[in-house]
Amino acid sequence: MTSLHGKTALVTGATGGIGAGIAARLAAHGARVLSHYRSRPPSEPDLLAGQADLREPAEVDRLVAEATDRLGRLDIVVNNAGVQPVRPLSRLTLADWRDVFAGTLDTAFLVTKAAANVMGGGGSIINIGSIEGTTPAVGHAHYASAKAALLMHTKAAALEYGPQGIRVNAVSPGLISRPGLEQAWPEGVASWTANAPLGRLGTPEDVGDACVFLASDLSRWITGQNLTVDGGMSVRPSW
């Protein structure tokens, strides 16, 4: 088993579907994890948790200081928090656009900077992107643009933090299952299942295990890269 024993991790948005899966997989591989949330505290009473609105620099600094304090050090950060509203480009306002950029990109930028300052002996930062960072979906011009920018931010941060021993990579998931998705969007789920070469939706744990790899020493010479976790959907030709 890939070992994260002795390592510590901060996972943002860890009370959301994917974030909870990432935190669980890092913990299953031995990491001590602080689960961040904004408005929904975790239901498990024994989970180490910290609250912050990650669009606010002072709250980010407070959260990273709290994580370092409570965990003793900080080795791994997963920038998972994000927002995913749907609205056609023709009806998108500047406020909608800015909200998604703030929730997707400002958050990762601020957390990365604050975390890099306290990662004395190096570390691993993982940004959760999306397959929409390379191929947009209808109604997601703001989201896809912000995720594309997050991939470039990943490369830029890898370039500048590499000399400090800090690796920065992205994981870009495809459609991930969550309770109620099949009822809310049956045609989307059916189409995904029919077209993905591996024939199913992803799970939060599928994303979490990709993060375990990028957090561990198995990926010690990998930085600035984007690992797509989509059951092969992105290799399906559209013609």
Ligand SMILES: NC(=O)c1ccc[n+]([C@@H]2O[C@H](COP(=O)([O-])OP(=O)(O)OC[C@H]3O[C@@H](n4cnc5c(N)ncnc54)[C@H](OP(=O)(O)O)[C@@H]3O)[C@@H](O)[C@H]2O)c1
């Ligand atoms: N679901 C998918 O199929 C899919 C596919 C590809 C990529 N992704 C990406 O995966 C990540 C997680 O998605 P999810 O589906 O698990 O989303 P989710 O269930 O909606 O969870 C999102 C999390 O982000 C937090 N958050 C949002 N804005 C924040 C802010 N300003 N400050 C602090 N925390 C904030 C939320 O906190 P509160 O709820 O506590 O406010 C929540 O914990 C996102 O980056 C998303 O873009 C998702």
